[in-house]
Amino acid sequence: MEISLPSICAALVSAGGLAYACFYSxxxxxxxxxxxxxxGRYPRLWLDLATHILTLKRLWGFSTSFLRKLPDFYIVGCPKCGTSAIYQYLALHPRIVEPAFKESRFLWGFVGLNLSALRYRSIFPLWWECPLGHLTFDADCTVATAPRLAAALLRQLTPKAKIVISHRDPVEAAWSMYKFRSRIKGRFDFGWTFDQMFKMEMDLDASPSWAHMDTLAASLDAGATSVTIxxxxxxxxxxxxxxxxQRIADVLEAFESRFGRDNVLLINFADLAADAQGTVRRIYSFLDLDSTVELPPLNKVEPEEVLDMAVEPSANGNANSSCPQDILERLDMYYAEQKHRFAAMLSNR
Ligand SMILES: Nc1ncnc2c1ncn2[C@@H]1O[C@H](COP(=O)(O)OS(=O)(=O)O)[C@@H](OP(=O)(O)O)[C@H]1O
Structure with missing residues (x-):
């Protein structure tokens, strides 16, 4: 076969196309x-341009992973405690460089089941985009679901990192999560009742995976540099x-014990709601950044604005509905021990 420029180009294009198709799958x-x-629910995903843009972004991140930074700090929770707002407000600082996505979902295998530093880096800025004196971060509050595994992994990858935890009454936050999750368009649990969602989580609670996560946390604490989930x-x-x-006592304990109390900042959601500017400046100071930078008015930020998802305002009743008494009592019971422990931890701080 004759080797000509067009045949070399054709071979390169085919190889590139094949590599892209493998990465996409x-x-x-x-x-x-x-x-x-x-x-199997979206067989025509191949035709969606946004999916290809996202895939290319990920592919670029992966192929340049070795040139990227790991986070300097983390917002590890709790969901529904203003984490999207904190993410956006922090990114306003000239010395903070935001990651490619608010929530990496790294812990849950979105960048593969092998949780290694090189894979995690793919989401964060290239070193020249985040030079010395600048900070980058991950704001994946879903890690609060498995705080021991998350804290062990993040400490192994970035032992000097700082941790920001926003908290709110767990009952209020759980009800907020229910209203949000049941309104996300295209989600399998769209329109579900609270009972349906509660039952699914109770069933998941019985999974042996939680014990497995603790085993992985122990191996990371013992020095493993990467684990497979x-x-x-x-x-x-x-x-x-x-x-x-929303098991806030577990979250605080897992991170404080691994990163040290001085490296963990607790933010009360009520403070954020009452004084967003003051709260953000407090976080800047905690991160050793200039806290006097000029800031625009800090308005409420809804997660759908940051997470790029669509929610149905009227699905499942009013989005602003308050928690019915029977659900309130169930949630109160579920969180009683956590609330008690958290109050004791706060009084010792
Ligand atoms: N500045 C300010 N002041 C007061 N409240 C605020 C602010 N910014 C965001 N929010 C409220 O935070 C709730 C969403 O929290 P999260 O962003 O953590 O949600 S998520 O976990 O990322 O889905 C959500 O509240 P609820 O809808 O009551 O749950 C947002 O309205």
Missing amino acids: WLWDCHLRAYPAYR TPQIGHCGVNSTLLRP
Whole structure:
């Protein structure tokens, strides 16, 4: 066969196309492992331009991973405690460089089941985009679902990192999560009742994956530099966002014990709501950044604005409805021990 310029170009284009197709299949398979309910549901995803843009962004991140930074700090929770707002407000600082996505979902296998530093880097800025004196971060509050595994992994990857935890009454936050999750368009649990969601999480609670996560946390604490998770862990993690991530005492304990009390900042959601500017400046100071930078008015930020998802305002009753008494009592019971322990931890701080 004659080797000519056009045949070399054709071979390169075919090889590139094949590599892209393999990466595309692998990447979306990673997501589907955590959300098996979606498998086969969108057969025409190939025709969606936004999906290809996202895939190319991920591919670029992967191929340049070795040139990227790991986070300097993390917002590890709790969901529904203003984490999207904190993410946006912090990114206003000239010395903070935001990551490619608000929530990496790294812990749940969205960048593959092998949780190694090189894979994690793919989401963060290139070193020249985040030079010395600048900070980058991950704001994946879903990690609060498995705080011991998350804290052990993040400490292994970035032992000097700082941790920001926003908290709110867990009952209020869980009800907020229910209203949000049941209104996300295209989600398998769209329109579900609270009972349906509560039951699914109770069933997931019985999974042996939680004990497996603790084993992985122990191996990271003992010095492992990377661990392999199972698809079941990803499935448990991303689908248990109603109840588990509001176990605030567990979250605080897991991170404080591994990063040290001085490296963990607790933000009360009520303070954020009352004085967003003051709260953000407090976080800047905690991160050793200039806290006097000029800031625009800090308005409320809804998660759908940051997470690029569509919610149905009227699905499942009014989005602003208050929690019915029977659900309130169930949630109160579920969180009683956590609330008690957290109050004791706060009084010792
Ligand atoms: N500045 C300010 N002041 C007061 N409240 C605010 C602010 N910014 C965001 N929010 C409220 O935070 C709730 C969403 O929290 P998260 O962004 O953590 O949600 S998510 O976990 O990322 O889905 C959500 O509240 P609820 O809808 O009551 O749950 C947002 O309205």
